[in-house]
Amino acid sequence: MSTHYDVIVIGGGVTGLSSAWWLARDGLSVLVLDKGVVGAEASSRNGGGCSHYQSPLFLEEQRLWPMMDELLGYPTEHQPERVIIATNQPNLDHYHFIAGMCDEMGYKVDRLDPQTAREMVPIAGDNCLGGIHYRFGGHANPQRTVQAYAWALQDLGGRIIQHCPVLTIDSTGGKVTGVTTPQGSFSCGSLVVAAGPQIMALLEPLGIHVPLVAARAEMIVTEPAPLMRYGGVDGNGLYGRQTLRGNLAFGGGPHEWIDTAPEGVRARPTTPLSRNLAKRVAELFPKAAHLNVIRSWAGIIENTPDGRPAIDRLGNVTVASMSGVGFGLSPATGHAVRDLVVDGQCSFAEISKLGLARFATLAPDWRETQGWLPLETA
Amino acid sequence: MTRIHDAYAIDGKIAAPDEVADVVVIGAGPAGLGAALDAAKAGRQVILIDENPVAAALAGTDVPLWFGGRATAALQAPERLIETLVENEPLIADCFEAGVDVRLGTTAWGLWRNREACGAMPRAMLGISDGQAATTLAFATLVLATGARDCALGFAGWDQPGVMGALAFETLVTRYDAFAGSRVVILGSGELARNTAMLAQARGIDVAAIIEVRDAAQSVFDGMPVRCGHRVIRAEGGIDGVERLIVADADGAEQAIACDTVIMAVDAVPAIELAEVAGAMVATEPMRGGAVIPGGAGEILPGIWLTGAVTGQMGSREDALAQGRNVMALALGGADALPVTADEFDRMAYRNDWLRAFVSTSPDTTMVCQCEEVTRADLIGVQPPNYLARSEHMGQRSLGTLLEDGPPDAEQVKRLTRAGMGVCQGRRCREQVSLLLAMAANLPPKSAPRGNWRVPVRPVPLGVMADWQESAAMRAGWDVWFGIRSQWIPYKDIGTPEEARKMANIHGSGHL
Numbered sequence: 106m107s108t109h110y111d112v113i114v115i116g117g118g119v120t121g122l123s124s125a126w127w128l129a130r131d132g133l134s135v136l137v138l139d140k141g142v143v144g145a146e147a148s149s150r151n152g153g154g155c156s157h158y159q160s161p162l163f164l165e166e167q168r169l170w171p172m173m174d175e176l177l178g179y180p181t182e183h184q185p186e187r188v189i190i191a192t193n194q195p196n197l198d199h200y201h202f203i204a205g206m207c208d209e210m211g212y213k214v215d216r217l218d219p220q221t222a223r224e225m226v227p228i229a230g231d232n233c234l235g236g237i238h239y240r241f242g243g244h245a246n247p248q249r250t251v252q253a254y255a256w257a258l259q260d261l262g263g264r265i266i267q268h269c270p271v272l273t274i275d276s277t278g279g280k281v282t283g284v285t286t287p288q289g290s291f292s293c294g295s296l297v298v299a300a301g302p303q304i305m306a307l308l309e310p311l312g313i314h315v316p317l318v319a320a321r322a323e324m325i326v327t328e329p330a331p332l333m334r335y336g337g338v339d340g341n342g343l344y345g346r347q348t349l350r351g352n353l354a355f356g357g358g359p360h361e362w363i364d365t366a367p368e369g370v371r372a373r374p375t376t377p378l379s380r381n382l383a384k385r386v387a388e389l390f391p392k393a394a395h396l397n398v399i400r401s402w403a404g405i406i407e408n409t410p411d412g413r414p415a416i417d418r419l420g421n422v423t424v425a426s427m428s429g430v431g432f433g434l435s436p437a438t439g440h441a442v443r444d445l446v447v448d449g450q451c452s453f454a455e456i457s458k459l460g461l462a463r464f465a466t467l468a469p470d471w472r473e474t475q476g477w478l479p480l481e482t483a
Numbered sequence: 484m485t486r487i488h489d490a491y492a493i494d495g496k497i498a499a500p501d502e503v504a505d506v507v508v509i510g511a512g513p514a515g516l517g518a519a520l521d522a523a524k525a526g527r528q529v530i531l532i533d534e535n536p537v538a539a540a541l542a543g544t545d546v547p548l549w550f551g552g553r554a555t556a557a558l559q560a561p562e563r564l565i566e567t568l569v570e571n572e573p574l575i576a577d578c579f580e581a582g583v584d585v586r587l588g589t590t591a592w593g594l595w596r597n598r599e600a601c602g603a604m605p606r607a608m609l610g611i612s613d614g615q616a617a618t619t620l621a622f623a624t625l626v627l628a629t630g631a632r633d634c635a636l637g638f639a640g641w642d643q644p645g646v647m648g649a650l651a652f653e654t655l656v657t658r659y660d661a662f663a664g665s666r667v668v669i670l671g672s673g674e675l676a677r678n679t680a681m682l683a684q685a686r687g688i689d690v691a692a693i694i695e696v697r698d699a700a701q702s703v704f705d706g707m708p709v710r711c712g713h714r715v716i717r718a719e720g721g722i723d724g725v726e727r728l729i730v731a732d733a734d735g736a737e738q739a740i741a742c743d744t745v746i747m748a749v750d751a752v753p754a755i756e757l758a759e760v761a762g763a764m765v766a767t768e769p770m771r772g773g774a775v776i777p778g779g780a781g782e783i784l785p786g787i788w789l790t791g792a793v794t795g796q797m798g799s800r801e802d803a804l805a806q807g808r809n810v811m812a813l814a815l816g817g818a819d820a821l822p823v824t825a826d827e828f829d830r831m832a833y834r835n836d837w838l839r840a841f842v843s844t845s846p847d848t849t850m851v852c853q854c855e856e857v858t859r860a861d862l863i864g865v866q867p868p869n870y871l872a873r874s875e876h877m878g879q880r881s882l883g884t885l886l887e888d889g890p891p892d893a894e895q896v897k898r899l900t901r902a903g904m905g906v907c908q909g910r911r912c913r914e915q916v917s918l919l920l921a922m923a924a925n926l927p928p929k930s931a932p933r934g935n936w937r938v939p940v941r942p943v944p945l946g947v948m949a950d951w952q953e954s955a956a957m958r959a960g961w962d963v964w965f966g967i968r969s970q971w972i973p974y975k976d977i978g979t980p981e982e983a984r985k986m987a988n989i990h991g992s993g994h995l
Contacts, residue, residue, distance in 0.1 A: 142892050149898065161974040178876035180867055202988050210973060248898040249867065255888075256880060267889035320492075320965070321600050327945060328906040342961050349870055350855075350901065357963050359493035363600050372599040374762065375938055376497055377610060377619060377950070379593070381957055384949035394949075397942035399908055405600070412970030413977075429965060458977050476489035480602030 106264070110136040112446060113284055113293040115271050115307060119148035119247070119432050120425050121299035122254035123439025124446075126177075128297075129261035131447060136291060137255075137263065138284065140270035140369055144251025146301055148432060150324065150373075150404030152344040152356055154337070155433035156187050156242025158212055160414070161454040162437035167241060169436035178260060179253035182246035182349050187337035190222050190229055190236035192388055196340065197234050204237045213240040226338050228330060230391030236340060244337040244346040247432050254435075270368060271300075274311060274422075281311070281422050295446050299425045302365040302407040308424065315415055315424055316464050317407045318477045319365045323375050324356035324404070325382045327396040341389040343382070353393060355386050362477045365405070373403040410464070410471050414438075417460040418445040424461065491966025493603040496957045498950075500608040500621035504530045504584075506814075507609065507622040509591045509757065511535070513800045514791025515628030516574040517807030518814075522624075523581035525815055530620070531583050534590040534941065535658060536564035538614055544854075545907050546941060547754070548654055549633035551647025552724055553744055557661035561588060567660050574804075589613050591757060592939040592948075594625075596784070598762040607761075607786065610938070610948075617948050624786055624814050627758055628807060631751035631772070631792040635911040636838045636918075639717035639845040641745075642853050644724030649679045649748035656686055664744035668728045669693045672709055673701040673833065674797055676748035680707055691742045694730055696840045701833070714840045718745055731844070749837045750830050752914060753795045756940035758783055769831035769929045771795025773914065780810055780821050788814050796824060831918075831928035838918050851919065852912040854905020861900055862916060863923050868901045882923050891920045893932040903934055906942055 114125045117139030125135045137143075155170055157163055173181050191197035204214040215238040222236045223229045255265055271284045274296065283292035298304050302319035329351030336347035345355030358381055363370065379401040387394040409415050409428045416425050416438070423445045427434060441451045472478060488494045508519040511533035519531040534547060539558040542550045557564060565587050569575050578585050593610025597603070608621040633648025640646070645664065649671075655662040667683055669676050672695035683690050684707075693704065695711040716729040716737055727739045753775050759765050763776045763783045775795040776783050783789045790810035791803045798806075809821050841849075847860040855868060864881045866873060882891065893916065896902065902916050903909030909916070913934055921931035939948065950957075964970070968986045976982045 142889065142895050145894075159971050159973045174874075178874055179880075180871045180874065180877070182871065206973060206985065210975075252895075252899060256876065256884075259884075260876065265888050322965075328942065339963075342963055344963050350868065352904075358961050359491055359496050359957070360965055361493045361601065361603050362489065370600050372601070372762065374595070374598060374601040376493070376595050376601060376603050377593070377608070378493065378497065378603075379938060380610070380617060380948055380950035381953055381961075383943075383945045384951060384953060387945040387949050390945075394946035395944050397906055397944050398939055398948050399904075399906055399942050400937045401939065402937055403600075408965060408967065408970075412965060412967030428970070430970065458974065474487060476487040476492065476494075478486065480494060480597075482597050482599060482602040 107134070108289065109292045110134045111293065112295045112297060113138065113291055114297040114299060115284065116298065116300035116303070117143035117255065117265060117267065118146055118299060118301055119144065119251050119254065119435040120427055120438050121297065122251060122258060123435040124297050124299060124425065124442035125263055126254050126258045126261070127439040127443035128446060129258055129263040131443060135258065135263040136293070137258065137265045138269045138271055138286060139265070139267050140303070142267050143255045143265060144248060147404045147406040147429070148251050149248040150402060151247050151432045152354070153244045153247050153346050153432065154242070154344060155183065155244055156239055157430055157433050158207055158210060158242070160434055161456050161459070162434050162441060165437035165440060165453050166434050170243060170245070173436055177253040177257040179256050181250040181253050183243060184245070184336055185243040186335055187239040187242050187244065188225055188236060188335045190226055190338065190340040190389065191234045192232045192341050194234065197236070200237045200340070207239070214238065215240065225335060227333060228390040228393040232388065232391065242337070246348065250435070271307060274307060276311060280420055295421045295423065297423045297425065297442055297446060301426065302405060303367060303369060304424060304426055306367045311422070313419055313422065313424070313461070314464065315426065315461060316410055316467055316471065317426060318362055318472060319370070319405050319407045320360040320362045321373070321403045322356060322360045322406055323358070323378050323382065323401060324354060325379050325386070325398050325401045326352050326354040327393070327398050328352065330393050330396055341385045343385050343389060353386060353390065353396065355382060357385065358382060362479055363405070364479045370405050373405070375401040375403050410467060410475065414459045415461060416441060416445070416456055418449065419461070489966070490960050491962045496954070496960055497603050497605060498954045498957070499605050501618040503621045504528060505622070506530070506624045506626070507532065507620060508626040508628060510628035510630055510791065511572070511575060511585070511587070512628060512630050512791060513803040514807035515626065516578060517804040518626045518628060518790060518811040519578055519583050520574065520581055521808045521811045522815065523578065523583045527815070529583045531578055531585045532589045532591050532611060533587050535568055535654070536561050536588055541942065544942070545911055547632055547910070548651035549635055549648030549911060550651045550655065552644030553647050553663045554655055554659070555661045555663045557659060564659060568658050571658050571660070586613070590941045590943070592941045592943050594757045594761040595938070596761055612943055612947055615947065617943065622786070624788065626788045626790060626810065626814065627793060628791040629754040629757055629793045632754045632910060633747065634750040634752045634834060634914050635747060636749060636834065636841055636915050637845070637849055637851055638715045638841040639849055640719060642850045643718065643720055645720060645743055646718055646725060646745045646747070649675050649746050650751055652679060652746050653682060656682060662688070665689060666691050666742045667744040667746050668740055668742045670715065670745065670747045671695065671749035671837070672704065672711070673828070675751055677702045677704060679746055679748045680704065692740050696837050714844050716844050750834050751792065751797070753793050755793060756936045758789060758793070759936045760938050760940060761787060767929050767931065767933065768795065769829045770826035772830045774933050780806055781813065796826070834914065835918055835928045838915060839922070851915055852902040852905060854907050855901040857900050857902040859919065862896070862902050862919060865896060865899050867899065882920065886924055891924045891932045893917060893920060893934040896920060897934050908942065909934060
């Protein structure tokens with residue numbers, strides 16, 4: 106096996122794998138290293154939403170999603186459009202405000218009267234006051250999509266090594282030359298660091314400061330319900346979807362800020378928050394309240410201080426953290442990272458406001474002032 | 484300096500438990516009953532929780548045991564079933580008499596405590612449910628006497644009514660008086676199979692045959708129809724399920740054995756669900772029945788004790804009762820160490836011999852996961868479920884290609900194939916999935932990759948699990964995602980006056 110690659114990507118999550126796939130599509134030799142299994146972190150433990158209109162990458166995301174199954178060669182379960190229904194007036198007002206923002210950006214949103222909303226969401230109840238219908242966006246299966254990127258990358262000759270944490274990033278004269286792992290050293294022309302919460306510790310020795318804090322967030326899933334026309338339905342303080350199998354998978358509510366060791370977090374505990382999620386799902390879908398909850402789980406998700414992505418290139422190192430909103434944007438993120446690595450700038454969108462420069466004036470005690478501190482665990 | 488808390492973080496939002504008890508025992512089998520009785524006699528306040536009688540709908544999905552559609556209509560009358568249970572287990576009446584708060588028909592579906600990556604719990608607590616509502620229950624001492632569950636291994640025709648587990652059979656016969664069969668074939672010949680056969684005989688249930696895949700019986704049977712060196716070809720039946728089992732002897736000669744029930748008594752599996760979700764370390768120990776908590780009986784986490792069949796120890800009712808008492812004595816601080824017992828039988832190797840034989844006689848279209856309809860070929864091929872088109876590329880993918888990336892990962896295979904993701908929570912397939920993956924990866928059974936348990940460890944309806952009395956703090960600090968307003972500002976507005984206006988409007992609960 107070769108030990109030199111045009112590009113090494115640290116992190117086999119959805120961002121790293123999409124980036125690697127885009128780079129491999131360019132004919133570059135690519136190696137992805139993951140400390141565990143591909144997509145084991147936030148990438149496969151999220152709501153599967155693909156409707157992040159606020160992002161400069163959104164138009165490209167929208168262009169790509171309908172083609173992803175074909176481009177990758179593997180199923181992602183992508184389904185277009187979303188419906189958001191309200192069970193109280195403040196939420197309905199809020200959804201209408203969001204709809205207004207979408208109008209402004211030119212993304213079509215229908216306002217739904219209660220009857221139409223209930224027809225579109227058969228498991229909604231009499232408490233449904235209406236909602237909004239995104240004629241854009243959608244949702245996909247995170248776990249299947251992560252694996253699809255991984256396999257598509259391999260089909261293009263890319264290599265993935267799992268259970269292979271990067272111990273150090275090697276550099277000479279300010280230029281990264283490769284990485285050292287328990288399985289030996291690998292050299293590269295360029296490095297992409299898309300290692301989620303581990304980005305900070307990996308890059309600190311190079312003098313690249315990426316402020317990130319990780320948190321644990323919880324979801325629950327039920328046994329299958331009859332399939333709805335639009336599986337991408339949420340509201341009532343929840344995000345999530347009905348899977349193509351019919352299961353209702355939803356998350357939301359408070360997160361727990363945690364400290365992460367360089368080797369990552371081993372445990373993914375949940376809490377009685379499952380009960381608060383169950384309450385909200387039962388309120389949102391009264392006609393599905395009899396369905397059994399069959400699992401809960403937690404994901405580890407990193408955020409920047411302003412919750413916006415950190416995508417930047419410094420020398421031959423490209424950093425990509427999507428700050429908790431990465432799955433849906435991943436087709437476009439990979440394209441942007443490919444552009445940064447190969448061309449030095451994103452070809453399809455202006456993304457300078459997502460660069461690391463904005464953190465230069467960050468107060469050293471920002472975690473304390475934002476209250477993003479871990480709780481005592483013992 | 485006062486610490487600042489993120490308003491949308493979990494800090495302080497998980498409510499105090501609805502109830503606090505001194506001693507809580509989960510499981511009213513012999514070990515749990517022994518522990519609860521002794522604690523009550525020692526003057527402690529004790530709550531004893533047992534999920535039996537289980538709701539008919541749950542039993543119908545083979546939770547918690549593999550009932551295999553062979554329960555009578557008695558399961559539809561839970562109040563009568565409670566009486567039957569109490570009549571059939573004199574120690575329950577003893578517990579009532581000793582002042583134990585006995586809660587039958589109550590499920591312990593969650594157990595949460597602070598540990599790595601979680602400091603949100605005000606204290607450790609259980610999630611329990613009586614089928615109508617869920618509450619939380621904290622404890623000073625918790626004894627998990629959760630017993631064992633059935634080990635299901637698939638052969639041709641196993642996915643029809645009348646194929647069931649030995650523990651479900653025992654429960655239906657000895658606790659519920661609700662077994663619907665009359666003529667059984669028992670698979671396996673170890674202690675579990677012997678106990679099953681003796682129980683059947685004692686209750687006047689016809690034992691048509693005891694099938695052993697190995698060349699010799701694995702325990703002593705007196706005058707019972709044991710057939711060694713036999714393989715199961717398939718179970719055949721009609722609308723009510725099994726009518727006969729086709730077996731082959733060592734020479735391959737096939738024979739049909741008429742029966743209405745096939746009882747799989749190859750092995751039982753320690754029911755470690757609650758221990759695992761609480762954060763106990765889990766290791767695979769083939770002599771103790773696979774995934775168990777290392778160390779066996781005793782304190783596994785602060786204030787949390789393990790006793791009985793959940794430890795992976797097989798033994799008599801008397802052994803379990805004695806161990807329950809011993810563990811409680813230890814927990815109450817007045818006893819010596821527990822007697823150490825040696826296990827010598829490699830249960831996983833035995834399971835594996837059976838599964839290999841099943842694989843050799845059944846087509847690879849045989850179901851592995853009944854809930855999600857995943858066949859053995861789909862599992863080993865790592866193929867997506869039926870409702871997805873299988874692309875040309877997909878056909879070139881298999882467990883083999885996954886193994887090029889690293890050792891087999893049960894969770895990864897589960898997510899890709901959906902095996903184990905159904906309403907029985909993988910109770911009918913996780914052991915066979917694990918062993919099949921090990922076989923395909925050329926790993927010994929003890930290195931078989933396993934899927935983990937998550938809360939709820941029993942299926943619980945949304946409306947039952949729901950916290951309808953949610954705290955004001957939870958309501959006020961609830962956000963769809965992280966409550967970071969700047970996260971949702973359209974890119975073009977960043978750094979413009981419009982940013983402030985939108986920040987002011989994207990508030991509180993309801994970000995998208």
